[in-house]
Amino acid sequence: MRLIGLAVILTLSLFAAPLAADAQPAGKVPRIGVLSTNSQASVSTHVEAFRQGLRERGYVEGKNVVIEYRFGDGKLDRLPQLAAELVGLNVDLIVTSGTPPTRAALQATRTIPIVMTLVGDPIAAGFIATEGLPQPVQFSKRARQSPLS
Numbered sequence: 001m002r003l004i005g006l007a008v009i010l011t012l013s014l015f016a017a018p019l020a021a022d023a024q025p026a027g028k029v030p031r032i033g034v035l036s037t038n039s040q041a042s043v044s045t046h047v048e049a050f051r052q053g054l055r056e057r058g059y060v061e062g063k064n065v066v067i068e069y070r071f072g073d074g075k076l077d078r079l080p081q082l083a084a085e086l087v088g089l090n091v092d093l094i095v096t097s098g099t100p101p102t103r104a105a106l107q108a109t110r111t112i113p114i115v116m117t118l119v120g121d122p123i124a125a126g127f128i129a130t131e132g133l134p135q136p137v138q139f140s141k142r143a144r145q146s147p148l149s
Helices: 001-022 043-054 075-090 101-106 142-144
Strands: 031-036 065-069 093-097 113-116 137-139
Touching: 001 113, 001 137, 031 043, 031 101, 043 065, 043 093, 065 075, 075 101, 101 113
Parallel strands: 031 065, 031 093, 093 113, 113 137
Antiparallel strands: none
């Protein structure tokens, strides 16, 4: 649960700071894209925890934040199309879970920030060059061991 909380905090900071800095028009509702290999039913507990974390920070889905979910239902070949859909929806941020969705998101865009979760070795996967300040942002076992957990 702490990992999800950390993901929510960093997700919000990633899209909230640029929105404020760019002087977005009043009333613009931030849009988060969520890309998962799994089915919606299999990750429903995680999705609800993500929504709860957003609510605890004042973001209510459908009210002041829009979340676009795309689920691959276990079919990896669907991920590039689903990632392209999120990019086409002009989301402010994409949250991925696992290596295949992260790869699909990175192939679909290099301009939308990506928050990746559950990626074992992002350097070996070619997602980041070093463990400095990566883009996309990584949440992994190390995040649970950090002082923020």
